[in-house]
Amino acid sequence: MTDVHPAWLPDAAFAPLAARRVRVVGEGLLAGTVRGEVTRAGARLVTGDADVVLEQREGDGPEAYEIARRDGVTTVVAGGGPGLLYGLFHLVRLGEEAFAGDRAPERHAPAHALRMLDHWDNVDVHPVMGQVERGYAGGSIFYADGRVREDLSRVAAYARLLAAIGINRVAVNNVNVHRREARLLTDDLPDVARIADVLRPWGIRLHLSVSFASPVLLGGHTSADPLDPDVQAWWAAATERVHAAIPDFGGYVVKADSEGQPGPFAYGRDHADGANLLARALAPHGGVVHWRAFVYDHRQDWRDRTTDRARAAYDHFAPLDGRFADNVVVQVKHGPMDFQVREPVSPVLAAMPRTRLAVELQVTQEYTGQQRHVCYLAPAWREALGFRPWGEDGATVSETLRGGVAAVSNVGDDPFWTGHPLAQANLYAYGRLAWDPDADPLDEWVSLTFPGAAPAARALLHDTLDRSRRTYEDYTAPLGVGWMVRPGHHYGPDVDGYEYTPWGTYHFADRDGIGVDRTVATGTGYAGQYPRPWSDVYESRDTCPDELLLFFHHVPYSHVLASGSTVIQHVYDTHFAGVAEVERIVAAWDRADGLLPADVVARVRGRLVEQLRSAREWRDQVNTYFLRKSGVPDARRRTIH
Ligand code: GCU
Structure with missing residues (x-):
């Protein structure tokens, strides 16, 4: 196998386990996998006294497990082989915390079976x-x-x-x-x-x-x-x-x-x-x-x-x-x-x-x-x-x-x-x-x-990821309208790319306004497919959340959002703000040397160059398109091409 990134299972994540004696009680394929993991971590597999006991007891939902710690022993009791394995990985997630003080029994089971x-x-x-x-x-x-x-x-x-x-x-x-x-x-x-x-x-x-x-x-x-x-x-x-x-x-x-x-x-x-x-x-x-x-x-x-x-x-x-x-x-x-x-x-x-x-x-x-x-x-x-x-x-x-x-x-x-x-x-x-x-x-x-990541590294990752979906939304298609992508491969902006195609993905922008009327009263009736209260909430421009306004309504550019901004000004503002945010993230990664592994930093920086280029392309195409369509200038007189 070529050199592959260990993702969320680097050897260092197993260090707390490696220092312990582990007893695995259970038979079958997955118990074998758990024993293999324990050995691979460098821990000692024992049959007698142990710091960790992982025990498979058939019965209580094969994927569920209970974690506890008493008298210096951490226990995982699982309802079956999968639970044993999930319990082991839970210990890995807890790290040293899994072996500190007492821990009242805590049961974990998946919300979904599939x-x-x-x-x-x-x-x-x-x-x-x-x-x-x-x-x-x-x-x-x-x-x-x-x-x-x-x-x-x-x-x-x-x-x-x-x-x-x-x-x-x-x-x-x-x-x-x-x-x-x-x-x-x-x-x-x-x-x-x-x-x-x-x-x-x-x-x-x-x-x-x-x-x-x-x-x-x-x-x-x-x-x-x-x-x-x-x-x-x-x-x-x-x-x-x-x-x-x-x-x-x-x-x-x-x-x-x-x-x-x-x-x-x-x-x-x-x-x-x-x-x-x-x-x-x-x-x-x-x-x-x-x-x-x-x-x-x-x-x-x-x-x-x-x-x-x-x-x-x-x-x-x-x-x-x-x-x-x-x-x-x-x-x-x-x-x-x-x-x-x-x-x-x-x-x-x-x-x-x-x-x-x-x-x-x-x-x-x-x-x-x-x-x-x-x-x-x-x-x-x-x-x-x-x-x-x-x-x-x-x-x-x-x-x-x-x-x-x-x-x-x-x-x-x-x-x-x-x-x-x-x-x-x-x-x-x-x-x-x-x-x-x-x-x-x-x-x-x-x-x-990134085991042992310094607070500055953690902050950088949070800063980069926490708001990133909102940022992407800001510099791409506004207010839930969607689909302003290049047809086929779907990368990069093309405001009218899908507008006259057979794919059913339209925004209906004209000189006066934009959006799809999906109301029951005057549109396609889609809003009526929801139970109450959402059918009512979406039906009215006044109660429809801003972020979905153009999904449910065709409105004039001058329509005032709940945020207080007009639709057209929102388009301009979010597109400028989205790009500014990417610029800020790029600058943060310029200072990232030594915070995270060099190969990760290099790869992320490379991608950020493209993200910034593409975000600017999105901003400029979308803003220019709507300035030309609407004729309404940016209230803050920024450059729109
Ligand atoms: C999207 C995607 C297709 C995919 C389809 C699907 O339309 O572009 O590549 O086949 O979803 O989910 O079936």
């Missing part, structure tokens, strides 16, 4: 999308030279990192299943099984993205109709073979009738028919189908003002509530559009009480700077998971999810894993939030990744 990462990796290098679709960290860690890699040591290191943040499911291929990748389900099974073997000791089950047309593509059938008995038999047999090769196979991920992928619509069937077809094949083996709700018309006529892409997932899926099999998880993007830096929370998440729903997040920074810009996304994810669709007294999104969480990975074969070294914080945060949606993982990540 905590998944989806890789959009292709086996082959796709002519347009590259090997990892929307990947900004090099090639795939799973595949090279048109097949599963022979050497999977990098995957093993990855699985270890994921176990340390509690991820327990990984889908290993792209949701857009091309011809070559469709065969992972059949011809490549022995190789896919090798990946599963590498993930298993870390408590991670493998999932595959499959093509709905597999019976046609791979089985020689003329149809993939979910109600056709031959098609059903094909899926049952194929799934049987997968299970024989991978006994703990997790299940299928499906993107159907979406952006050109095949699906049940071709046969006059709906998404419940489609999902239940695969669910039936998986059920005898304990597998689940993650069926994605990202379904919309991507061939829309931009002249047609009645169609609203934001409405699509709800319109397709909400009527199907109650029709999905128990082992179907409907996987819903956190916002109604597509991972923009600011979107409302998807109303689908509140519309299907009889369906197991998962929320889908995007760790890979497709629309948030592509790992060239710093953009720490945990604050956005916390907002989504903590959103209360039924108002202050109702449950949060996280509390209502029964299918857990999924997110698109940001990892590739880059030595830092994520391209931008600070993008590691996003992956770390995702895992920790999937376990505990109220967590605030940044300090943990800093302490583990």
Whole structure:
């Protein structure tokens, strides 16, 4: 394995453990992994007197564990192998604190049973999308030279990192299943099984993205109709073979009738028919189908003002509530559009009480700077998971999810894993939030990744990351309008890039105003997809939060925001402020020598040069565009080109 950054598991993070005698009580694969970790840390594995006892006692939820300390002994009692492993990593996070004084028993259990990462990796290098679709960290860690890699040591290191943040499911291929990748389900099974073997000791089950047309593509059938008995038999047999090769196979991920992928619509069937077809094949083996709700018309006529892409997932899926099999998880993007830096929370998440729903997040920074810009996304994810669709007294999104969480990975074969070294914080945060949606993982990540970091180094990292999502939002698309990116690759500004395209992503700026009217009264009706109070809150310009104003309303440039600023002045001010903030961060990193490892500082500085260039480009294009459209000058008379 080439030299790979240890991320949040550097040897130094294990130093407190290394000085201790550790007893591990338990049998099985994961107990073996825990023993391996203890030895690797340099600690003494003992069978008698110990400073730390890690004990596996079947029963109390296999992933849960209880930590306590009494009479100089730290104990972890886990309900199963995974809990033992998570308990060990909890001790690593605590560091010396795990071995100081007494500690009252504290139980830890995940908020969600399914905590998944989806890789959009292709086996082959796709002519347009590259090997990892929307990947900004090099090639795939799973595949090279048109097949599963022979050497999977990098995957093993990855699985270890994921176990340390509690991820327990990984889908290993792209949701857009091309011809070559469709065969992972059949011809490549022995190789896919090798990946599963590498993930298993870390408590991670493998999932595959499959093509709905597999019976046609791979089985020689003329149809993939979910109600056709031959098609059903094909899926049952194929799934049987997968299970024989991978006994703990997790299940299928499906993107159907979406952006050109095949699906049940071709046969006059709906998404419940489609999902239940695969669910039936998986059920005898304990597998689940993650069926994605990202379904919309991507061939829309931009002249047609009645169609609203934001409405699509709800319109397709909400009527199907109650029709999905128990082992179907409907996987819903956190916002109604597509991972923009600011979107409302998807109303689908509140519309299907009889369906197991998962929320889908995007760790890979497709629309948030592509790992060239710093953009720490945990604050956005916390907002989504903590959103209360039924108002202050109702449950949060996280509390209502029964299918857990999924997110698109940001990892590739880059030595830092994520391209931008600070993008590691996003992956770390995702895992920790999937376990505990109220967590605030940044300090943990800093302490583990940069053990012994001086206060000035910690301050620099906080300063760079804490506000970075807001900063990115400031210099890109304003007030929730989104989509002012270059079409195709989605990097950099292009205010009208998507305006006259079929993708349903418009801002409708003219000389008088901007924004999409999604009200019930005069617009597309999208606001009415929310339960009260949000349907009312979003319906009115007066109560709609500023940051989402242009998502829900078309307003004149002179409209006065709750902040007191006009829309046009807000556009100018935030774009100047966003760039000024990046300039400030660049200057801070100019003084970073000696604070953090030299390779990290060098890589971050390199990326900041591009972030600043790009932020200025965004500022100037957006400001100039709106000055020209509106004719309203900047009240502070700054340079707009
Ligand atoms: C986005 C992204 C695509 C991806 C799609 C999806 O539109 O740009 O690359 O395939 O989401 O989530 O399916």
